[in-house]
Amino acid sequence: MESKDIFGLALNLSEPWEISEMKLTKLEGLKRGQLDIYIDFVSGSEFRDSDGQLCGVYDSEERSWQHLNFFEHTCYLHARVPRIKQADGKVKTVPVPWARSGSGFTLLFEAFAMLLIEYEMPVNKVASTLRVVPNRLWRVFNHWVEDGVKKDDLSSVTQIGIDDTSSRKGHKYVTVNVDLATRRVIHVCEDRGIEAVAELADVLTSKAGDPEKVDNVAIDMSPSYISGVQRYLPKAQIVFDKFHVVAKLGEAMDELRKQESRGNEQLKGHKYTILKNYKNLSSEKREELDFLLMMYPRLGEAYRLKVMFKEFWDFTNTQEAMAYLSFWCDIVDETDIFPFKRFVKTVKTHWSGIMNYVKARINSGVMEGINNKIQLAKRRARGFRNKTNFINMIYFIAGKMKFDYPYYPL
Incomplete structure (x- = not known):
């Protein structure tokens, strides 16, 4: 079997396409060269138009596409792409089987690039690996994603x-x-x-x-x-x-911490000791937190209220949840913890939307998980x-x- 036949099989070429010539150019002193593969169609070939009718070749134009590397050598495909004249008189360029229309890369090159991106390699790094300008690869990436988005079906979204x-x-x-x-x-x-x-x-x-x-x-x-x-x-x-509501309560807790920190050196450097969940703290930090909550009664009372508020999200009965939230708000209103009192006003203003969580049980953790993926891609x-x-x-x-x-x- 000749080398042309081997490369024809590797490129999955079928009639009327065939390899006419191959050239490997390597400059002296360089390890990396360039392989150029020239593809042509058999003389007298016919191609189908938009209606499926066979048409003879009207003329042709030279095109080139970057392909996957051949060993360490950059590889390009070159072809004389035929154009046909349809029954309506319009001249149409025949699509080639190894590349999509308008692209300067072969389909296999694009598929490999997309695979590397799928494996969490940054696009600019993929471009460097494949020896192409990043903007060209971004155009490939955007084409396939926008094509997928266009075909998406949202009929079941509720x-x-x-x-x-x-x-x-x-x-x-x-x-x-x-x-x-x-x-x-x-x-x-x-x-x-x-x-x-x-x-x-x-x-x-x-x-x-x-x-x-x-x-x-x-x-x-x-x-x-x-x-x-x-x-x-x-x-x-x-x-x-849920996460946004809890975040609002966290902001109220942090505001109180800042108020209590004025003139109190013991609270300096303990922002996250106070704001983190107790179970996420190390044993050393737990001891420090217990001491601080004992030394600063308003901070201790606010922390207790914060922990109590978390229990609301576990209710599945609407009436019980409503009674508990009302009870919690009443306790806060009897304190002198003004950041928490402002949070209670926010809760009462958005009461129905917060209570709807109990009915719908929407898992907002889904959004948090997706946001984490987005942040990772940004980093x-x-x-x-x-x-x-x-x-x-x-x-x-x-x-x-x-x-x-x-x-x-x-």
Whole structure:
């Protein structure tokens, strides 16, 4: 078997395509060279038009694609791509089986690059490994992700979580919408608040979903998100995300710690000793916390109330949960812990959304888990300057999309 036949088999070429020539160029003193493989079609070949009719070749144009390396050598495919004249008089370029239209890479090259990204290698690092300019690889990445997003089916979506995250520290935010039932991202947009929910409703409609079939939406206590859900997801119950509510209580606890720290050196350096969950502290830190709570009665009372509040999330009976939360708020109102009193006002203002958690039992931990994945991707990439790249990376790591690029076995 000749080398052309071997490479033809490796490239999975079939009639009328064949290898016409191969050249390996290697400059003196360099270990790495370039392999050029020239592909042509058999003279007199016919190709099918859009209607499936066979047509003769009208003319051809020279094209090149970067392929996977041959050993350490960069490899390129070159071909005389035929154009045919259809019955309607339009001239059409015949698609080649080894590359997608408009790409400068072969399908196998793109599949391998996507596989490396899937294995959590940053895109810029993949580009360096494959010896290509990062922007070219980002275009490949964005093409396949956007193709997968376009074909996504949202017909079964009934429970949604909405949260936002930034592309880089201190930079603009994007809104991430999660299907809580399937634990995946279904839409990411640059807007926030009302505009983000309006866009989500449009996307649901365009992808076989129905905004009126959404039963529950988990959000933070942002007034703009509340207004957006009420307007564009009219039949959805608003459920205030457990983690955001607990975070508000943590902020009240931290404010009290700062107040108590004024003039008290013993509290300096103990921010996380006080804010962390007791079970997450080391035995040494637990002893320090017990001492501080004993020495500072207001801090000790606030810590006890914080622990009591956590019990609310375990209730499954709505009436019992409501009675317990009312009882907890009454206890706080009888104290002189003003940061906690402000938190109680927040709870009463958002009472129905907090109580809906007991009914819906939406697992907002799904959103927290997805956000952790996003933060990890940001750290690996050292932030995203291009917002489109960031949005598509979120889809890629948390969207559970189906992509059409070829499977590349390792």
